Amino acid sequence: MTGLLASLARTGAVAGLARVAGLLAALVLARRLGVEGYGLLAATLGAAALGGRIGTLGWPALLTRALPRYRSRRAGRAPARLQATGDRMVARGSLGLAAGMAAAGVLAGGTVGLVLVGAAVLVPVMAFRAMSRAALAGLGRPGRAIAADELLPPLGVLCLAVTPLLSSPAAAVAAHAAAGLAAVAWARHTRWSLAPRAPGDTPPARLRRAWQVAALIALTGLSARLALLRADIVMLPLLASVAETGLYAAAQKLSLLQSAPVAVLVTVAVPRITAALAAGRLRHARRLYRGAVAAAAGSAAIVGAVLCLAGTPALVAVFGTEFALAMPALTWLAVAQVAAAPGLVATGIALALGRGRAAAALAWTALLFGVAANLVLIPVHGAAGAAAATAAAMTLLTAGQLMLTARVLRPAETRAGRNNSASPSTKASSSGRA
Template structure:
């Protein structure tokens, strides 16, 4: 049998293949990630549908003013819950996977203790401040009623937000989504279908009871999701360092919610609860646009943190690339349809009395398209320890949004608030992209070790 001639002496054998085969999106993600995402996306989509159904049922059973009161109360409670946590919920979703990789159980136990204490104290402070504000003489009676309903929701909203982030960090995002996003609207839908809802108060009360049950169940599932060593370890942590990390994240991860809820909060005093109702219904429709990206990033952000902690730069960029591609595919077609056909969509979904919400729907559809692209960028900045610049970007955007609200809401009502949001979100996207591009070779550096500028 003839044999292949041996290579010349001193020659370097050629590798079997010099070109890496192209991989599909699913192959890039990997089977485990795909399975986790599929399950999370399913429950997230279900939650989004429930929220939309709740919006439609309440919009048709309540007047635009009544729905304005409901969305004002729930929106203000969500805003209060964000500030109550002082950024700790977002910090925990980032540090929980890091401490698990490092098997640093004492630090993880301390993180959870401090996080829960700060969320509860922050919720108490928010409750007291709102109670004092609504009792001030001369306060608008309609807004006073809305704030009274807000008080019912503050503690459940703060706890479910914290538990949802903790479950995401423990790689159980689907459970957090179901208990935070699906259970309350499902309860409201059930009550509205069985006995009907003619006033905002019973709708808010139903929502609050369901959120309380959800927070209790989330606590149980989160405790089971972490290794037993977490709960037996002696807490040893750095609360001052963690607080310094959490505060910039407060504005960063909350900016979009703050802008949306601030729009609702400012529409009442600057215009009317009627305009609040128009804005709220339009926002609930466009809210579905960014939900797929939020769900994906609840999976991707912990993976980014793990990749950076393990110094795996290629894996980090692979996960980020998946998120960007997914965001573009899922948001651009929907944005185009909502922008071009806002009038007919409003008439079909909500009824002719909500026709004035059509301009707001078009503007919010554009705004949410840009917001969807900021979500992967935000995840990368958070995971790579760029919390300060991330917080600065979003702080500036929120201030721009508030300033434009003061200028545009008295003139254009709900459409003015939607225009302000579009400008602010565009600013966030451009600034985030520039920051990532300027620091693309330094993102893998461990946090606290880099003195390189990230502006």
């Protein structure tokens, strides 16, 4: 327990710095670009984040699930083999998707075309940021995982923001690409130093196929969840205006402060719970899980209450007077973050127990509900309507995730789940020792 608390403290410090850096970068960009320019950038980043997640083909979820098991079983070369195979698959998937998005953007033209072309530039970077985070977390370096994905990219953008170059959304997209590439390069060096690979050490084709199947199963649920989080900011310029997108993006950036402690809990606790389950320590795993869920919900609620009390003055102080109208959206997004926090922990555990298909069904149900709610609320209420739709959808999703994870953590079902899901990742661990 002392080790867990120490890891939480170290990782929490990194996550706090990451949120501050992200907020500062958003502050500079919002004031440089104005409401409409910032809205266009936010829509581009949202589409890139979704495309990047799809371009990973589910490998970050597989790394988070399998690497702790390999480490606990001292599976020899398996961690290095898994990462190398994942890197190759993610490169193919993300570059192929980026090419398709760029072509679609050229054909579409207008605002949609600008968003798609800008997102295409960022998709491979976003994909490898997600890979870096998952690999470092799975290798027991949660602080470095958050640094690679959340701290170094906004720091890089801030360094470029001190120059007069960031005067347009296109320049801001280029800055995000450059900063993300630098973060990915650092993370790649770090993770290969933790799990060195031998030249030409390629796993058997059967093992590669098993890994990819497991990754794609996880992708179906995780991509739906991310789409739920990004659907509103992608739909806003189509159903309302770029200005409403800018207001929403500002409110969302402040609400993300609520997710800082939750990100720490997920990054630190889920690999530990997974390792405990792999070792057969069910009681310890359940105790860690309950504590993580309670801490996630409580921390998000406390930060959300502070944000709502600070209200409009905080928005004006951070982003400028143009963004004062974002307060209704901020209120609803604060509710959404509280609703989502326990579900993030529950999702990680459900995937670790081999319940990827059930988690995917829940995520897709919530996504369809969220899209329908956006179609109804955005044309009438703009940014506030999008935020309210997100809050309702996240409440529905988290309720289902908590019920699913509570069911599979029952002793008898957990044993059955572990046997059934000796599936790709568990079977792969024994094969990977060869």
